[in-house]
Amino acid sequence: MYRPLTEPSLAFKYFQIFLVVGAYWCVSILTVFVNKALLSGTDVNLDAPLFVTWFQCLVSTAICYSMSRVAKLFPNLVSFPQGNPLDRNTIRNVIPLSILFTAMISTNNLCLKYVGVAFYYVGRSLTTVFNVILTFVLLRQKTSFQCILCCAAIVFGFWLGVDQESLTDSFSWKGTIFGVLGSLSLSMYSIYTKKILPFVNQEVWLLSYYNNFYSSILFIPLIVINGEVPVIFDYPNLDESWFWFAMVVGGVCGFSIGFVTALQIKVTSPLTHNISGTAKACAQTVMATQWFHETKSFLWWLSNFIVLAGSAAYTRIKQLEMKAQHESQARSTKI
Known part of the structure; x- marks a missing residue:
């Protein structure tokens, strides 16, 4: 009697994880x-990357606000944490993180604008390295020698990738620098998020709502400073419905990636999420080379493999270290 009931539920669980x-x-x-x-397609052909990023924040803010309103009206159907981004205490506590969030998404999109999709992962691969450096500098937490070796492998893979990419027509120093800045801002954002999450009762979606709301405001002066206002008003397709449809799709995608990331961590684990992200990056690189008809050298592919292997090894080592630390603390508690 037990086996027929267990197998379908187990099969359903695996099927859910697969989906x-x-x-x-x-x-x-x-x-x-x-x-x-x-950001750089010939069909859209709009040289205003900060405006595109700002609009994506605006769409995400609108989605979060709509979900919060629907959750109030139909709490049994929709669940969304309640909060007010205009509250003074919220602004004072969250705005420093939102500044980092703005820097993170803007540098990531600027990196993607100037480099090819195939090189995008390697261009932003130093996040783990910056995590180790900033964790030591800001939190005074040391990292094991094994993890440092993994970081060294990632740095070598990044260097090799930049060296090989520089031999191609698609290479951009500007995009590479934005990739490094994107990795740095992502590391700082991740560390500071741990400090701010208790303020929002560990509600990731509420924090996302605040970040996108504040970034929608922070981007406005940046757009002006970057000289994008005349570019936007001179854009010939500004009144075309297909353009705004594409912009909304980009905004929905930006919101959705946060949702599916949280969902994947929920149904699996942070380790599985990192492994899945690493494998996804590999598939994305292969797809990009095929889609854009790019031919890469053996050393270029080797650089990708080194970065992927170093990142995966780092994730696995950290998971084993955390498990050992947890078991040690459990034994100490029993004693």
């Missing part, structure tokens, strides 16, 4: 390709 991981892969890869088309 969620598949959704994460599809949404994540689609988001990169859609953003690439919006």
Whole structure:
């Protein structure tokens, strides 16, 4: 009697995980390709990357606000944490993180604008390295020698990738620098997020709502300073419905990637999410070379493999270290 009941439920669980991981892969890869088309595609042809990023924040803010209103009206159907982004205490506590969030998404999109999709992962691969450096500098937490070796492998893979990419016509020093800045801002954002999450009762979606709301305001002066206002008003397709449809799709993709990421971590684990992200990056790189008809050298592919292997090894080592630390603390508690 027990076996027939267990097997279908187990099969359903694996099927659910398969669907969620598949959704994460599809949404994540689609988001990169859609953003690439919006930022530097010949069809859109709008040289205003900060405006595109600002509009995506605006769409995400509108979605979060709509969900919060629907959750108030139909709490049994929709669940969304309640909060007011105009509250003074909220502004004072969250705005520093939102500044980092603005820097993170802007540098990531600027990197994607100037480099090819195939090189995008390697261009932003130093996040783990910056995490280790900033964790030591800001939190005084040391990292094991094994993890440092993994970081060294990632740095070598990044250097080799830049060296090989520089031999191609698609290479951009500007895009590479924005990739490094994107990795740095992502690391700082991740560390500071841990400090701010208790303020919002660990509600990731509420924090996302605040970040997108504040970034929608922070981007306005940046757009002006970057000289994008005349570019926007002179854009010939500004009154075309297909252009705004593409912009909304980009915004929905930007919101969806946060949703499917949280969902994948929920149904699997942070380790599985990192492994899935690494495998997705590999598939994304292969797809990009085929889609854009790019031919890469053996050393270029080797650089990707080194970065992927170093990132995966780092994730696995950290997971084993955390598990050992947890078991040690459990034994100490029993004693």
